[in-house]
Amino acid sequence: MTTPQPPAPTTADVDQALAERAADSGQYLAGLISTGMLHVAGRPEKVPTLLFPDIPAEMVDRIWPTALAVGYWLGKVVEKPRLDADGVRRLKAALAEAGYEAMAGQAARSLATAHTPHPADTDTPQDHP
Numbered sequence: 698m699t700t701p702q703p704p705a706p707t708t709a710d711v712d713q714a715l716a717e718r719a720a721d722s723g724q725y726l727a728g729l730i731s732t733g734m735l736h737v738a739g740r741p742e743k744v745p746t747l748l749f750p751d752i753p754a755e756m757v758d759r760i761w762p763t764a765l766a767v768g769y770w771l772g773k774v775v776e777k778p779r780l781d782a783d784g785v786r787r788l789k790a791a792l793a794e795a796g797y798e799a800m801a802g803q804a805a806r807s808l809a810t811a812h813t814p815h816p817a818d819t820d821t822p823q824d825h826p
Contacts, residue, residue, distance in 0.1 A: 716810070724775065782808065 706714075738747040745761040746754050774781050789804035 734744050734747055735741060738744045745757045745764075749757045774785065785804060785808055789801050789808065792798075792804060793801035
């Protein structure tokens with residue numbers, strides 16, 4: 698008797714696996730880019746001026762704390778996108794309401810790809826009598 702073969706993956710299964718691999722690769726590369734910037738700059742406080750060499754250092758010093766805060770928030774959302782889906786929806790709505798349609802559209806694309814719960818994420822034991 699032979700062992701039954703599992704069903705072939707669907708296009709959606711392959712698509713999801715490849716999209717997750719691309720996202721993982723992007724996160725890996727982002728980490729290498731971050732460490733590479735520090736390697737080239739030599740010291741953490743020099744990284745902002747490395748990124749913006751054409752902007753006066755005092756201006757970079759004024760905007761860098763905001764850029765850092767945005768990057769930190771983004772990192773948390775990217776790491777666990779479903780944890781702050783409601784927050785992203787709220788911010789998307791605020792962007793649209795303020796007339797920032799292109800940015801709201803980008804947020805909508807992010808929600809559509811990263812914040813769509815998988816059926817297993819919402820499945821409960823009561824769903825299986």
